[in-house]
Amino acid sequence: MGKVVEVNHPLIQHKLTIIRDEKVGTKDFRALVDELAMLLTYEASRDLPLEDVQVKTPIQETTKKQLAGKKLAVVPILRAGLGMVDGILQLIPAAKVGHIGMYRDEKTLEPVEYFIKLPEDIDQREVLLVDPMLATGGSAKDAISALKKRGAEQIKLITLVSSPQGIAAVKDAHPDIDIYTASIDEGLNDDGYIVPGLGDAGDRLFGTH
Ligand SMILES: O=c1ccn([C@@H]2O[C@H](COP(=O)(O)O)[C@@H](O)[C@H]2O)c(=O)[nH]1
Ligand SMILES: O=P(O)(O)OP(=O)(O)O
Numbered sequence: 001m002g003k004v005v006e007v008n009h010p011l012i013q014h015k016l017t018i019i020r021d022e023k024v025g026t027k028d029f030r031a032l033v034d035e036l037a038m039l040l041t042y043e044a045s046r047d048l049p050l051e052d053v054q055v056k057t058p059i060q061e062t063t064k065k066q067l068a069g070k071k072l073a074v075v076p077i078l079r080a081g082l083g084m085v086d087g088i089l090q091l092i093p094a095a096k097v098g099h100i101g102m103y104r105d106e107k108t109l110e111p112v113e114y115f116i117k118l119p120e121d122i123d124q125r126e127v128l129l130v131d132p133m134l135a136t137g138g139s140a141k142d143a144i145s146a147l148k149k150r151g152a153e154q155i156k157l158i159t160l161v162s163s164p165q166g167i168a169a170v171k172d173a174h175p176d177i178d179i180y181t182a183s184i185d186e187g188l189n190d191d192g193y194i195v196p197g198l199g200d201a202g203d204r205l206f207g208t209h
């Protein structure tokens with residue numbers, strides 16, 4: 001059974017409050033989404049396996065830990081997820097990057113997939129699936145299904161803002177998935193936007209409407 005972790009570190013709460021502000025422009029919004037993604041990845045990577053390694057300090061030889069070389073892939077759900085990739089790669093530069101393109105139909109709120117390109121060995125990688133917003137959960141559910149269909153077994157979903165409904169929908173469809181989020185907000189409005197949320201993350205990242 002996967003877990004749901006609301007990572008409420010003070011730095012995360014502070015930065016998230018800033019980007020909720022409608023007056024924050026594209027440049028600051030982008031920078032803070034990157035920083036938040038990095039901070040969330042710090043928590044989501046807590047269980048990465050370690051192995052012993054010999055290291056010679058200027059004082060003496062010692063046995064310490066290093067990452068055991070686990071293969072990772074970062075997979076953003078386009079467009080909004082793209083804003084989280086660079087921040088994650090700063091922590092895990094060797095990760096490969098896949099892309100899943102999806103938009104929500106404005107009337108039905110159902111996700112429409114328009115692009116998918118993943119590393120060939122996705123079945124051997126732990127996947128960090130990233131999207132700033134988990135609203136109805138439709139996009140994340142379909143993205144996880146697409147990853148599983150291609151053999152991915154270990155998948156963590158990282159979001160900035162989640163609704164209780166979105167979390168429940170993902171857990172219902174994919175009980176094995178761990179979800180890391182900076183905030184579980186109150187809910188959804190009639191247009192499927194998270195309340196209070198931060199608006200349309202893709203539009204705010206890329207300056208579109
Ligand atoms: O407040 C919101 C809600 C949604 N989005 C965008 O939609 C999808 C997620 O919606 P689901 O209903 O969970 O499928 C997400 O990719 C965002 O791009 C948003 O920006 N703001
Ligand atoms: O999920 P949407 O429709 O908001 O897509 P995008 O992330 O491209 O804004």
Ligand SMILES: [Mg+2]
Pocket residue numbers: 080200201202203
């Ligand atoms: Mg959008």
